[in-house]
Amino acid sequence: xxxNQQYYRSIWLHPQDKKVVQIIDQRSLPHAFVIRDVxxxxxxxxxxKEMLVRGAPLIGAMAAYSMYLATLExxxxxxxxxxxxxxxxxxxxxxxxxxxxxxxxxxxRQQAAIGLAKSIDEKMTVALxxxxxxxxxxxxxxxMIGVHGLPLLTAISKQKKGDTVNILTHCNAGWIAxxxxxxxxxxxxxxxxxGIKVHVWxxxxxxxxxxxxxxxxxxxxxxxxxxxxxxxxxxxxMQHGLVDICIVGTDRxxxxxxxxxxxxxxLKALAAKDNGVPFYVALPSTTIDxxxxxxxxxxxxxxxxxxxxxxxxxxxxxxxxxxxxxxxNSAAANFAFDVTPARxxxxxxxxxxxxxxxxxxxxxxxxxxxxx
Amino acid sequence: xxxNQQYYRSIWLHPQDKKVVQIIDQRSLPHAFVIRDVxxxxxxxxxxKEMLVRGAPLIGAMAAYSMYLATLExxxxxxxxxxxxxxxxxxxxxxxxxxxxxxxxxxxRQQAAIGLAKSIDEKMTVALxxxxxxxxxxxxxxxMIGVHGLPLLTAISKQKKGDTVNILTHCNAGWIAxxxxxxxxxxxxxxxxxGIKVHVWxxxxxxxxxxxxxxxxxxxxxxxxxxxxxxxxxxxxMQHGLVDICIVGTDRxxxxxxxxxxxxxxLKALAAKDNGVPFYVALPSTTIDxxxxxxxxxxxxxxxxxxxxxxxxxxxxxxxxxxxxxxxNSAAANFAFDVTPARxxxxxxxxxxxxxxxxxxxxxxxxxxxxx
Numbered sequence: 001x002x003x004n005q006q007y008y009r010s011i012w013l014h015p016q017d018k019k020v021v022q023i024i025d026q027r028s029l030p031h032a033f034v035i036r037d038v039x040x041x042x043x044x045x046x047x048x049k050e051m052l053v054r055g056a057p058l059i060g061a062m063a064a065y066s067m068y069l070a071t072l073e074x075x076x077x078x079x080x081x082x083x084x085x086x087x088x089x090x091x092x093x094x095x096x097x098x099x100x101x102x103x104x105x106x107x108x109r110q111q112a113a114i115g116l117a118k119s120i121d122e123k124m125t126v127a128l129x130x131x132x133x134x135x136x137x138x139x140x141x142x143x144m145i146g147v148h149g150l151p152l153l154t155a156i157s158k159q160k161k162g163d164t165v166n167i168l169t170h171c172n173a174g175w176i177a178x179x180x181x182x183x184x185x186x187x188x189x190x191x192x193x194x195g196i197k198v199h200v201w202x203x204x205x206x207x208x209x210x211x212x213x214x215x216x217x218x219x220x221x222x223x224x225x226x227x228x229x230x231x232x233x234x235x236x237x238m239q240h241g242l243v244d245i246c247i248v249g250t251d252r253x254x255x256x257x258x259x260x261x262x263x264x265x266x267l268k269a270l271a272a273k274d275n276g277v278p279f280y281v282a283l284p285s286t287t288i289d290x291x292x293x294x295x296x297x298x299x300x301x302x303x304x305x306x307x308x309x310x311x312x313x314x315x316x317x318x319x320x321x322x323x324x325x326x327x328x329n330s331a332a333a334n335f336a337f338d339v340t341p342a343r344x345x346x347x348x349x350x351x352x353x354x355x356x357x358x359x360x361x362x363x364x365x366x367x368x369x370x371x372x
Numbered sequence: 373x374x375x376n377q378q379y380y381r382s383i384w385l386h387p388q389d390k391k392v393v394q395i396i397d398q399r400s401l402p403h404a405f406v407i408r409d410v411x412x413x414x415x416x417x418x419x420x421k422e423m424l425v426r427g428a429p430l431i432g433a434m435a436a437y438s439m440y441l442a443t444l445e446x447x448x449x450x451x452x453x454x455x456x457x458x459x460x461x462x463x464x465x466x467x468x469x470x471x472x473x474x475x476x477x478x479x480x481r482q483q484a485a486i487g488l489a490k491s492i493d494e495k496m497t498v499a500l501x502x503x504x505x506x507x508x509x510x511x512x513x514x515x516m517i518g519v520h521g522l523p524l525l526t527a528i529s530k531q532k533k534g535d536t537v538n539i540l541t542h543c544n545a546g547w548i549a550x551x552x553x554x555x556x557x558x559x560x561x562x563x564x565x566x567g568i569k570v571h572v573w574x575x576x577x578x579x580x581x582x583x584x585x586x587x588x589x590x591x592x593x594x595x596x597x598x599x600x601x602x603x604x605x606x607x608x609x610m611q612h613g614l615v616d617i618c619i620v621g622t623d624r625x626x627x628x629x630x631x632x633x634x635x636x637x638x639l640k641a642l643a644a645k646d647n648g649v650p651f652y653v654a655l656p657s658t659t660i661d662x663x664x665x666x667x668x669x670x671x672x673x674x675x676x677x678x679x680x681x682x683x684x685x686x687x688x689x690x691x692x693x694x695x696x697x698x699x700x701n702s703a704a705a706n707f708a709f710d711v712t713p714a715r716x717x718x719x720x721x722x723x724x725x726x727x728x729x730x731x732x733x734x735x736x737x738x739x740x741x742x743x744x
Contacts, residue, residue: 030699202702204681206578206602209697212681216702228704230578230681231603232636236710239638239668264604266611270642296611309576309602310584312684314695323686323695325581327402330574330588332600338608 001175001182001189003033003221009180011053011061011135018128019072021065025052026176030217031315038062041070041089048096048103051208055177056251056287057138060102063093064134067110068127075120082120086111098302101252101289106134135179141284142181144351149187149247149282150194152354156244157196164225165191166244168201168234171262172210173249173282174218183282184247185218187349192224200226201237205262207308207334231264235271246272246279247349253281253288257342257357258295263335269344281340281357282349285366295339306332373547373554373561375405375593381552383425383433383507390500391444393437397424398548402589403687410434413442413461420468420475423580427549428623428659429510432474435465436506439482440499447492454492458483470674473624473661478506507551513656514553516723521559521619521654522566524726528616529568536597537563538616540573540606543634544582545621545654546590555654556619557590559721564596572598573609577634579680579706603636607643618644618651619721625653625660629714629729630667635707641716653712653729654721657738667711678704 001008014020014037025034027050036052038044044066047053053062070089079085090107097103113130117123156165173184181189191198200219204212212228219226229237237243246268252260259265259281272279292298309332313322326332345357355361373380386392386409397406399422408424410416416438419425425434442461451457462479469475485502489495528537545556553561563570572591576584584600591598601609609615618640624632631637631653644651664670681704685694698704717729727733 030702031696201705204578204697206576206604212698212702217699220699220701226702228681228698228702230635230706232578232634232639232710233705233707235638235642236635236673236707239710262604263602263608266607267604267639267643270607270646271639274642301608309600312686312695312697314684314697316688316693316695321688321693321695323684323688323693324403325576325684325686326584326600327589327592329592330402330584330598330600333573333605334602335605335608338604338611 001180001218001222010058010176011065011179013132021069023047023053023062024176026054026214027052028320029213031320038065039069040073041066041092044069045092045096048093054210055172055249056102057142057178057183057284058176059097060106060286061131061135061138061179063103064106064110064131066093067107067114068124068131071114071120071124071127075124082123086114098300102286105286109134138179138284139181141351142178142183142186145183145282145284145349146181146186146190148351148353149280149349150190152245152278152280153187153191153196153198160244162197164197164199166199166201166242168203168237168243168246168268169215170203170211170248170265170268171205172214174215176214176218177249183249183284185215186282187247188224189222198224200224201234201243202226202228203231203234203264203268204228205264206231209312210262234268238271238275238277243277246277247282250281250283250287251337252299253283253348254292254295254299255288255290255362256293256295256359257345257348257362258299259340259342259345259357260295260299260337261340263338266338266340269340273344278346279344280347280349281345285350285352288362288366296341299339301338302336304334304336306334309334373552373590373594382430382548383437383551385504393441395419395425395434396548398426398586399424400692401585403692410437411441412445413438413464416441417464417468420465426582427544427621428474429514429550429555429656430548431469432478432658433503433507433510433551435475436478436482436503438465439479439486440496440503443486443492443496443499447496454495458486470672474658477658481506510551510656511553513723514550514555514558517555517654517656517721518553518558518562520723520725521652521721522562524617524650524652525559525563525568525570532616534569536569536571538571538573538614540575540609540615540618540640541587542575542583542620542637542640543577544586546587548586548590549621555621555656557587558654559619560596561594570596572596573606573615574598574600575603575606575636575640576600577636578603581684582634606640610643610647610649615649618649619654622653622655622659623709624671625655625720626664626667626671627660627662627734628665628667628731629717629720629734630671631712631714631717631729632667632671632709633712635710638710638712641712645716650718651716652719652721653717657722657724660734660738668713671711673710674708676706676708678706681706
């Protein structure tokens, strides 16, 4: 997608040095656009853990590239037990964020691919190829999510006789959360490119404000009309007919259709249900967890630092500063995700089409025989 | 209630100069405790409009004292047409905030009382007395809300065999929103004083963070255990049995039980309903609007400055600073309240007892014949 009129992806191999992966450091957005080099698996773990990169698909891509960097390190350091070294790299990556299923999927795919390769040279080659494949596949998957989601927006536009289609989204399931296009944003970008009038209500998404910082930023850079709102506002907007459709992403979806996504998603789904607003979840099938039946009981919910709640970062006189929001002697809790039960989800927009958020619905698009 | 071991109210007449009203400037809380003098009706309007004071009952008290200050000004300036001067003061006060019904009620009560007084001296005396009466009545009303709400918490405590009662509240309906005790907090403070173990989940309440700044501050100062959470978290907590009861305040409640309160209240009410968590609204009967039947259609919802969404204030190296959260070229919308339909409200806790959030329920405690 475009940043200041130029095309970018969210992760890429350094054009002059294929031992270096480059990413956009999302921590300083929207106030500063900083590109960082990632050269080791430790730096990859750090990038995921400290959320220089975030969003399930991009975490997967970062993990895949990190496994490639691990093979380079094993080679450079001439480690004796390459298998053990790579296993440790995988373990460290898997421990970096607990909720995103893509992380597991990407690391396991790399381990399988690298495991088949005999020499360290071969391992490096296959690891790079796998990382690049994962990225290319992600771009294509996200593009296809847009292709399948677009008719939802076209239909609303027609129904409103060309009037603006108002879409509410939560957190950032934009292109900066994937390699390109985004998940929830892919239908929006494709509608915008087709000249359909769209307007996005962007939930700011406390505590880390991925909506206010990232979704707003990427929509602004790409020229899509949008308005930032606090997370509290969506219910009111839906009560007053100001939202035509909700589209969000997901970090993990059970094979029964329960959706783990950024904390607060559940509240928006409740409001959508209460007001008859369609609530869609856009997802690559890689975020489907084929082992989990009951999202509420089974999906682990990450608890992060209290300081993400008690403090916030923003721009003050040209500099990025952190300010304290709460009294010094007040505790804070920070649950990062919640689970929206399948019953509140109108449909899942996947790379293979739209299906009901149910075991049957998901199986209709992804029969077991077609899964890798 | 206590601040740093000392008893305070939120508004009082200057102990040495009865021509001056004193308030706690809530804008700098919790980082600085600043007491301000209010000497003119213009300063009273400013205090309400700029939210030095906020919360429906305290706005009413501030407006009542401001009408008293208006009589002092009329006297000092020897205005020719006292009635017109006071009418202008009332008009300015009524225009300062659109949603709180107490503002209207307090101004009208003052106008009626002042109108009956003949001389300007008499007007000053009656205006001061009325302002003080309104404050004393508010304290007693809030105390009684606590008396009636307390058994709800006692019952949960018994049911949990003395384990901590977890209460979720939104915004600040604490003593700093009233003259003393608070509305939603009154049962909590009274339970705490009786030795019942309570713990409050404090919604931070974006955009103005009245929860994180004010509710957390007053609970901390008074020694009540609490944890600040982002507004997105309450649904997750309720899904996991971590909330025993929700208690919120209201800025205006229709005589049919629809509740206007800080934006986001509706979302918590939906989550409470979905998880079988009781959802109570604590209110003085002065916040009941006897003219309005349909809260969603009729209650005017204030839209405030976008800068309250795009910027936030906090403490940075000992100084209160504002930081920008959003991209410079992103718009923001700022709806200040939403309406929770009566069907989502378990009950109303009033100074006369608890009733159903319905026309019949409200009429059972407040029959028309008993209303002033």
